[in-house]
Amino acid sequence: MSYSQLDRPVQFLKGVGPKRADAFARLGICSARDLLYHIPRRYDDASTVQPIGELEVGMDATALGQVRSKGVIPTRKGLRIFQAVIEDDSGMITAAWPGQPWLDRKIHQGDTILVTGRVKFFHGRQIQPRELTIISRGGDIDKNSGHIYVTYPASEELPQWVLRRIFGQNLDELLEWADDDEYLTIGELRTRELPPLSRALTWLHRPETIAEAERGRRRLAYDELFFLQLVQAQARRRVADLEPGIAHQRTNKLIRPLHEKLPFTLTGAQARVLREVYADMQSSRRMSRLLQGDVGSGKTAVALFAMLLAVEGDYQAALMAPTEILAEQHAISLREILSPLLVDVVLLTGSSSAPERRATLAALKSGSAKLVVGTHALIEESVVFTALGLVVVDEQHRFGVRQRMALMERDDVRPDVLVMSATPIPRSLAMALHGDLDLSVLDALPPGRVPVRTVIQTPDHREEIYKFIHQQIGEGHQAYIVYPLVAESEKVDLLAATDEYERLRRDVFPNHQVGLIHGQLSGTKKDSVMRAFLGGETDVLVATTVIEVGIDVGNATVMVVEHAERFGLSQLHQLRGRVGRGGAESHCILVAESRDEASERLRVLTETTDGFEVARADLQIRGQGDLFGREQHGRDPVLRFADIIADEELLVEAQKEARALIASDPELTSTEHQIIRAQLQGRYRDRLEMYAVG
Ligand code: ADP
Ligand code: MG
Secondary structure: OOOOHHHOEHHHOOOOHHHHHHHHHHOOOOEHHHHHOOOOOEEEEHHHEOOHHHOOOOOEEEEEEEEEEEEEEEOOOOOEEEEEEEEEOOEEEEEEEEOOOOHHHHOOOOOEEEEEEEEEEOOOEEEEEEEEEEEEOOOOOOOOOOOEEEEOOOOOOOOHHHHHHHHHHHHHHHHHHHHHHOOOOHHHHHHHOOOOHHHHHHHHHOOOOHHHHHHHHHHHHHHHHHHHHHHHHHHHHHHHHHOOOOOOOOOOOOHHHHHHHOOOOOOHHHHHHHHHHHHHHHOOOOOEEEEEEOOOOOHHHHHHHHHHHHHHOOOEEEEEOOOHHHHHHHHHHHHHHHHHHOOOEEEEOOOOOHHHHHHHHHHHHHOOOOEEEEOHHHHOOOOOOOOEEEEEEOOHHHOOHHHHHHHHOOOOOOOEEEEEEOOOOOHHHHHHHOOOOEEEEEOOOOOOOOOOEEEEEOHHHHHHHHHHHHHHHHOOOEEEEEEOOOHHHHHHHHHHHHHHHHHHHHHHOOOOOEEEEOOOOOHHHHHHHHHHHHOOOOOEEEEEOOOOOOOOOOOEEEEEEOOHHHOOHHHHHHHHOOOOOOOOOOEEEEEOOOOOOHHHHHHHHHHOOOHHHHHHHHHHHHOOHHHOHHHOOOOOOOOOOOOOOOOHHHHHHHHHHHHHHHHHOOOOOOHHHHHHHHHHHHHHHHHHHHHOOO
16 A cells, blocks of 8 residues: 555644643544544635624624734623734724633734624623634734634534644645545546645635535545445445346246235335346346335335246245244235245244244255245354345344345355335435345335325324214224333333323223233233234224334324424334325324424424425435434544435446446456555454454
């Protein structure tokens, strides 16, 4: 790997030294490169900075001036106020910070400060800043500020003015060194419509306009997405290309009769996705595909055809579900459809009896069983297949990446893998998170689905809600009532839910059967509660969040969510998906205080039943940060510059380029790719290790 000046420890830059280097390390800055990539968190346009002479009482203003005098003034009530008189070419104003006398130690006479706040009348004009930036200390000439004032992420030990001074001393040099990291040729920059790295960084540190800073950000966002996709493209290649897969033979001897037996015809979306799956399965390249589809979009039907393609070519297929009930439900419905085709379906779960288990294992080993449905019991060592050709993983977010891998990484078999998920995350996010997988999306529901009616109700309407539930039970239907349970207040929440259950049972539904399910119950207990509801023995199911994913109780027509404002939108959408599965009109009632701003957010759910739209809104509200939380290693967020929603086209471009590069030079060994290779190492050391399994 070639050495770049950018690899120098930050300590050796001008004005840093060992003590400040420690402080920098605490900001995550160790090398000259880290400092160069320490990008302002805020830009103030000079046009939004008002001349001090023009500030008027009542204005909310941003002003920039030099501190002429300052001091702490006590008031009669014992409050201490820090005041500073600041001046620019147009005039002077007093800035006052009640209750912050300690600022006297931070702000020095002669400092240039940037303040934002309301202008009040108090012995003349006075600005009370809610934001403060010390732009420079004493007589520092601030060569960084043109028309835009930049504010860096700072710390107690490295305040703004220190950072600005250090950038003032080093930025020219750092920007020259930036060319060392340029991995795109002039031609490539042009086709991608991106600026060279050094220019992008100049724009970010010393923008002439805010738009320039944005163009600079876009370049760094591309880089981030490109390297993320590169890691995933390598992982994808390792899974799919290096180890040859099975070229399944399509004979139609099962697929055709299935089309005839099925009580419906496939939707356009299902047919398209199926073509993608068939093409993967029939090629000798190993399939590694994620199938995304909203609840009820018909993923299981797609999986069924895929499994029959494997079986008609004399391979075995396995369907893995996250819970026993779900596995059983799958087995029952598959048997119903497949028995006329003379395809046996065996079931393997943790509670299979010993003789059952022995028989199933023998049938899988001998190859007499072609299709197996099960839970994670399927990935145990003792489960041996003769010719496992396809693994379908249902509701993948319930399984860890490890478990998914474990099923795929048997030394003897290289089955194709289809992972199904009902969490309708936006396509771009799926690409960013699962760039190692190919993506298929079921973007339409089967026809004739009656959309769930969703309303927001205030708690004082509870009696009406109960009346409505009584009415639905009277018509032979069932209802869910869900209470929130969050980690921070788990005990209190659980108590509240249990109390409510007692109250509902005793006072509200004395003549009906009410069940209770929550995470603290044992697996068997949960199972029996769910089974009672599934079988129609209970009318109302009180639950804390964990209503089994994907469970089908066609008869349930009401979903009430208490304290709906405490749930995420996507979570609420999933809960809503538990009803509306039969033919009858279904209702989702979100109970939330109307005054609460959070309930404004819930409106999205009353306006759309499209899970992707809900997910998009959710992502916009919550921000992308915590979405990467689980995948994150080390302190740096995976994406600092890229915005998954806004930068979707950049992401598509980055994925295309990354995959093309890996296809042409898988291990990045050619000389022209050495900069890319070095950067990849630097950026994703942890991730490379994570993906290097097997
Ligand atoms: P998912 O697993 O995506 O939540 P399912 O595969 O369980 O959805 O399908 C939901 C329901 O829709 C099932 O009852 C299934 O029989 C039915 N279904 C699936 N595809 C179609 C279709 N093309 N036309 C009509 N009904 C369908
Ligand atoms: Mg399903």
